[in-house]
Amino acid sequence: MRLFLAITLLVLLTCSPLVAAEIEPLFQRLEAAATNVRTVTSAFTQEKRLAIFDEVLTSSGRFAFAKPDQLRWELLEPVKAGFVLSGDRGRRWHGRAGTSESFDIRTDPMMRIVAEQLLAWARADFGWLRERYQLEVLGENPATLKLMPRTGGGFLDHLRIIFAADDTHVQQVEMHEQDGDATILRFSDATINQPLPDATFRN
Amino acid sequence: MLMDGLFASLYRRLARRRTLLLIVTLLLWLVSLAAFTRLELEENIAAMLPESGTARSDLRLLERAPFARKIIIDLTAEDAVSTDALIQAADRLAAELPRETFSRVVTGPDGEAGGNLVSAMLGVLPNLFSTADAERLSRELTSPTVRERVNDSYAALLAPEGWALKQILRYDPLNLRQLALEKLRYLRLVPNAQLSDNHFVSSDRRHLLLLAQTPLAVTDSAGAVALEDDFFTAARLVLPDGIKATFLSGHRYTLANATAVKADLWVVLGCSLSAIAAIFAIFLRRRQALWVFLTPVLVLTTAACAVALVYQPVSAITLGFGAVLLGISVDFAIHVYYALRHAVGDPAVALGKVARPLLFGGLTTIGGFAVLLLSDLPGQRQLAVFSVAGIVTALLLSLLVLPHLLPSGAAQIVSAVPRRSERNRGGWLLVTGWLVLLLLCGWQARDIRFNGDLRALSLTPPELRQLETQLAQTWGGLHGQALVFSSGVGAEEALAANDRLFERLQTVLPAVRLVSLAPLLPALTSQAENRQRWNDFWTGEHGQQIVATLQAEAARLGFSAQAFAPFSARLHAAIEPITVDFYRQLGFGEAFDALFFAEKDMLRTLTLLPDSPPVLAALTTIESDSATRLVSPTRFRSEISAAIEDDFLRFISLAAVLIVTLLLLLFRDLRKVVLALVPVVSGLLGMFGVMATLGVEFNLFNIIATILVIGLGVDYGIFMVCREDEKSDLGTGQAVFVSGLTTLAGFGALILGQHPALYSIGVSVLIGISAAIPAALLVVPVLSRRWLK
Numbered sequence: 002m003r004l005f006l007a008i009t010l011l012v013l014l015t016c017s018p019l020v021a022a023e024i025e026p027l028f029q030r031l032e033a034a035a036t037n038v039r040t041v042t043s044a045f046t047q048e049k050r051l052a053i054f055d056e057v058l059t060s061s062g063r064f065a066f067a068k069p070d071q072l073r074w075e076l077l078e079p080v081k082a083g084f085v086l087s088g089d090r091g092r093r094w095h096g097r098a099g100t101s102e103s104f105d106i107r108t109d110p111m112m113r114i115v116a117e118q119l120l121a122w123a124r125a126d127f128g129w130l131r132e133r134y135q136l137e138v139l140g141e142n143p144a145t146l147k148l149m150p151r152t153g154g155g156f157l158d159h160l161r162i163i164f165a166a167d168d169t170h171v172q173q174v175e176m177h178e179q180d181g182d183a184t185i186l187r188f189s190d191a192t193i194n195q196p197l198p199d200a201t202f203r204n
Numbered sequence: 205m206l207m208d209g210l211f212a213s214l215y216r217r218l219a220r221r222r223t224l225l226l227i228v229t230l231l232l233w234l235v236s237l238a239a240f241t242r243l244e245l246e247e248n249i250a251a252m253l254p255e256s257g258t259a260r261s262d263l264r265l266l267e268r269a270p271f272a273r274k275i276i277i278d279l280t281a282e283d284a285v286s287t288d289a290l291i292q293a294a295d296r297l298a299a300e301l302p303r304e305t306f307s308r309v310v311t312g313p314d315g316e317a318g319g320n321l322v323s324a325m326l327g328v329l330p331n332l333f334s335t336a337d338a339e340r341l342s343r344e345l346t347s348p349t350v351r352e353r354v355n356d357s358y359a360a361l362l363a364p365e366g367w368a369l370k371q372i373l374r375y376d377p378l379n380l381r382q383l384a385l386e387k388l389r390y391l392r393l394v395p396n397a398q399l400s401d402n403h404f405v406s407s408d409r410r411h412l413l414l415l416a417q418t419p420l421a422v423t424d425s426a427g428a429v430a431l432e433d434d435f436f437t438a439a440r441l442v443l444p445d446g447i448k449a450t451f452l453s454g455h456r457y458t459l460a461n462a463t464a465v466k467a468d469l470w471v472v473l474g475c476s477l478s479a480i481a482a483i484f485a486i487f488l489r490r491r492q493a494l495w496v497f498l499t500p501v502l503v504l505t506t507a508a509c510a511v512a513l514v515y516q517p518v519s520a521i522t523l524g525f526g527a528v529l530l531g532i533s534v535d536f537a538i539h540v541y542y543a544l545r546h547a548v549g550d551p552a553v554a555l556g557k558v559a560r561p562l563l564f565g566g567l568t569t570i571g572g573f574a575v576l577l578l579s580d581l582p583g584q585r586q587l588a589v590f591s592v593a594g595i596v597t598a599l600l601l602s603l604l605v606l607p608h609l610l611p612s613g614a615a616q617i618v619s620a621v622p623r624r625s626e627r628n629r630g631g632w633l634l635v636t637g638w639l640v641l642l643l644l645c646g647w648q649a650r651d652i653r654f655n656g657d658l659r660a661l662s663l664t665p666p667e668l669r670q671l672e673t674q675l676a677q678t679w680g681g682l683h684g685q686a687l688v689f690s691s692g693v694g695a696e697e698a699l700a701a702n703d704r705l706f707e708r709l710q711t712v713l714p715a716v717r718l719v720s721l722a723p724l725l726p727a728l729t730s731q732a733e734n735r736q737r738w739n740d741f742w743t744g745e746h747g748q749q750i751v752a753t754l755q756a757e758a759a760r761l762g763f764s765a766q767a768f769a770p771f772s773a774r775l776h777a778a779i780e781p782i783t784v785d786f787y788r789q790l791g792f793g794e795a796f797d798a799l800f801f802a803e804k805d806m807l808r809t810l811t812l813l814p815d816s817p818p819v820l821a822a823l824t825t826i827e828s829d830s831a832t833r834l835v836s837p838t839r840f841r842s843e844i845s846a847a848i849e850d851d852f853l854r855f856i857s858l859a860a861v862l863i864v865t866l867l868l869l870l871f872r873d874l875r876k877v878v879l880a881l882v883p884v885v886s887g888l889l890g891m892f893g894v895m896a897t898l899g900v901e902f903n904l905f906n907i908i909a910t911i912l913v914i915g916l917g918v919d920y921g922i923f924m925v926c927r928e929d930e931k932s933d934l935g936t937g938q939a940v941f942v943s944g945l946t947t948l949a950g951f952g953a954l955i956l957g958q959h960p961a962l963y964s965i966g967v968s969v970l971i972g973i974s975a976a977i978p979a980a981l982l983v984v985p986v987l988s989r990r991w992l993k
Contacts, residue, residue, distance in 0.1 A: 049361065053374060053767035060362045080359045089287075097359055098352075107287055107400045107409075115364040156371070176367065184367065 024138050028127045031144055034168035035125035041066045041170050042201075043191035047076075051182045064188065066123040071202040072116060085202045086116050092203075122162065122171045134160070144168060156180070169193050207563065208556035215552040215607055222608045229605050233502050240505040244517040251519035251583035254847040258835075262843070265835045268801070268810065269687055271393075273422070275306070275453040277414035277435075278675060282446040287409045291401050293447045294412045300438040301416070305431045308417040312402040313791035324790055325384035326376055327774075328782050330738035331731040332723060336710070337383055338741050345378065345746075347753045353378050354757040375770045377754060387723040391795050393812075395680030395717070402791075411678045415794075422454035425462035431455050452671055460665045461959065468957035472966075475956060479949035487942045488541070495609040496537040503533045503597045510593030511586050519583045526590035532569065532915045533598030534950075535943040536562055539923065540602045542935030542942075544612040551612035558934055559603055561926035565919035566599040568866045572859040572914050579851055587908075631986035638983050642886060645893025645975075652892050654849040655901035657841045663959050685719075686815040686823065686836040691806045698800075699727035701831035702809040709811070712822045719812035721799050724787065731781045742775045751775070852907050856888075863918055871925070875991045880925045882987065883980040884917030890975025891968055905961050909951075909968030916947060916973060920980035928988035937981060944977035 042065045049058040065073040075083035081096025094101035106113040121129045134148035148160040161175040174186040218225050253259045281290040298309040357373045360366050397404040404413035420427035439449040511518050547554030576588035690705050692698035706722030741747045799810045815838050867877040920940050927936040954966025
């Protein structure tokens with residue numbers, strides 16, 4: 002019995018989140034890796050496990066980021082839609098309807114939330130993230146974080162973020178909602194610091 | 205002759221009790237002075253608005269416009285400054301402004317409604333579901349549209365924003381929220397403002413709007429100084445480089461006017477006193493003559509107390525105008541002075557001789573001013589009492605007291621206009637020239653324009669005018685909109701009237717942008733009807749078909765059977781009616797308080813529309829509803845203009861009839877009457893003609909000046925006719941000339957003022973008296989020589 006308890010304790014200790022003193026070096030490592038990243042492009046697939054759908058919704062598209070604040074998020078399948086952002090202003094489009102509209106994240110609270118999240122992950126902005134989330138390290142190699150909102154009342158329960166092995170970009174983001182729904186984004190074929198034409202962030 | 209004897213006798217009797225007379229006079233003046241300092245004054249422009257018609261109540265209602273009593277603060281950022289920095293600066297400024305002068309500063313809507321707004325508005329939609337909404341849904345929600353909207357919901361769920369939209373889409377897959385949110389556009393009090401971080405920001409994001417309240421009265425010029433000081437000190441302290449702030453409120457106009465008047469007074473008083481000193485040095489030269497100039501001071505307090513006996517409170521505007529009119533009282537004193545200086549032998553005889561024209565002049569002037577008692581403007585009626593009391597006092601002082609303070613005897617007096625020169629051979633040439641000028645002026649006078657805009661009476665400095673323009677361009681029409689009030693004894697009645705109004709406006713002015721509560725807060729009965737309409741729509745054939753299409757399309761896209769269960773449940777859920785509190789919780793309290801308020805025993809709602817001629821023309825139809833009242837700044841101004849014009853024409857006509865009647869009674873000779881009228885007719889036609897030629901509009905101040913010109917002009921005529929009639933000269937020509945010069949020095953100098961009020965009075969008096977004096981001194985003698993031979 003004592004042996005069982007000792008093994009259990011050992012397993013729990015090795016699997017438990019890192020203590021605070023061990024978190025900082027990991028963040029510094031991720032931030033240091035992000036410092037050298039000027040641009041990122043990648044493909045992504047998105048799985049939505051929502052109660053309102055009988056099946057898992059799978060979609061795919063492309064993502065681009067350029068420092069400090071340019072983004073392109075583009076769904077290609079099964080619908081064409083997306084947005085580009087440069088600074089505070091951006092444009093989103095709806096391929097099915099064939100329409101597009103400009104937006105400003107200072108006056109569009111929904112797009113502001115979306116842009117802030119994507120930029121924070123892309124930049125590994127732990128200052129911003131720590132203001133809003135309680136961060137927990139689930140693993141170091143690859144770096145895996147759990148983010149729990151500091152303020153309640155929202156739809157989000159927690160986020161789970163897995164970085165690439167070289168720490169330069171996010172490889173997977175899981176959003177777990179309080180009602181049990183979840184969205185999983187998997188980034189693949191990432192290229193780092195490839196020059197991106199300005200047109201990438203215009204539409 | 206009787207009059208001559210009476211005043212000669214009085215003079216002799218009082219001369220024996222000179223000391224007692226002066227003590228009693230001084231005591232009476234001290235009593236009136238004490239009463240004067242305790243007068244309750246009312247600084248309200250309403251005293252100068254006609255009582256009949258709607259002008260007075262219109263003015264009161266215009267002050268209920270949302271921004272009429274607010275301080276509007278505008279922050280401007282240079283291009284390099286970010287919007288966030290502008291917002292932070294605005295918050296710092298709002299916090300820094302002292303609460304003694306800025307009791308409340310609003311930086312944005314009361315609360316952050318955010319995402320709650322959409323679901324909250326969606327939740328109350330059945331209460332707001334109008335006939336137009338039902339027709340719109342019937343038209344728009346066809347099977348293809350429903351399919352499209354379900355597809356849109358599906359696409360939105362895949363997009364990043366789908367994280368936040370999921371719950372909303374479950375309740376509203378058909379985008380009915382658009383219907384509810386569009387109703388909020390009727391609440392946009394600041395047309396061009398956008399919300400950014402719960403602050404009002406302009407579309408170019410270079411301006412930010414704050415709204416403030418102050419406990420300081422808008423007429424408090426000392427308070428206005430504190431307000432400006434506090435504001436610009438706080439702005440200097442907290443605003444970073446690249447951000448400027450300024451504000452607009454009634455106080456700034458008050459301060460600008462008070463400052464301008466003070467600055468003008470130094471210039472005007474300096475010129476005026478220099479000119480009067482020169483007149484004194486050239487024509488009067490005696491120390492005792494200073495008593496002449498004290499007469500108006502003594503008269504002022506007595507006249508003001510007389511007004512207070514009849515009217516309470518006394519209009520401060522009346523006192524201001526009255527003080528101007530009492531300039532006339534100095535003329536009586538000048539005539540007495542000259543008569544006594546020209547006295548040969550007994551001064552009582554000279555006083556007796558001057559008493560007749562003096563009383564004639566006084567009576568006709570009193571008659572002219574008494575006509576103002578019939579005015580529709582309460583301020584004008586007060587002015588009538590003031591002037592009549594003032595002239596009576598001036599006559600009594602000039603005939604009973606002043607003679608005992610002035611020297612008598614034939615001293616060497618500089619004659620400005622020797623009689624010989626008045627009777628030169630070129631007399632008829634002069635008369636012909638005068639007639640031609642008069643005809644020209646009469647012809648031009650047809651073009652005189654009346655301006656009833658109360659703002660034209662006050663000074664608007666260029667920087668405030670520029671700020672008004674900038675605010676209007678940046679934020680849209682904050683001021684100057686047409687207001688429509690719907691009233692009722694309770695909220696339900698007022699809101700029902702508002703609903704009727706909105707319905708009619710939608711019919712007669714469908715494309716006009718308006719601000720109204722009706723789409724957002726209908727009367728309870730209307731809300732019940734709306735809920736019934738909502739229920740009928742969704743239980744009806746078309747509604748059922750929409751729901752069936754939705755379910756089919758949702759299934760096609762893989763939505764679960766329960767995906768839109770919240771939507772179906774809400775279609776038939778029983779909901780409570782909405783009240784103002786609902787919107788307060790969403791952060792719209794400020795806007796609702798501006799548009800829905802209690803006044804006396806009534807509740808009123810306010811609808812705002814553009815104040816343009818086509819809108820006003822269309823709005824005439826709504827005034828048939830007794831619970832609805834339109835107040836338009838444009839219409840208000842034109843009504844005031846018309847009222848002032850009517851009042852003025854009535855005054856001129858009645859005064860003319862009364863003065864002519866009095867002159868007929870006094871002179872009993874038509875020729876003398878015509879002669880006595882020569883100066884006043886010359887003064888008036890000259891004034892109207894020149895003003896019309898110069899394009900100077902006629903306002904309330906010009907009317908007061910006109911009264912002065914009439915009073916003085918008639919007096920000049922009477923004195924000159926009496927002189928020609930009696931064949932004796934008590935220095936009448938010099939007296940008329942000197943009194944004319946003092947009037948020009950005292951009031952004509954006002955033309956140097958920058959303030960419209962001072963300038964208006966100055967220009968009228970300068971032109972009018974400049975025409976009346978030569979007519980009295982040169983034309984009347986020539987005509988008299990011929991007619992009174």
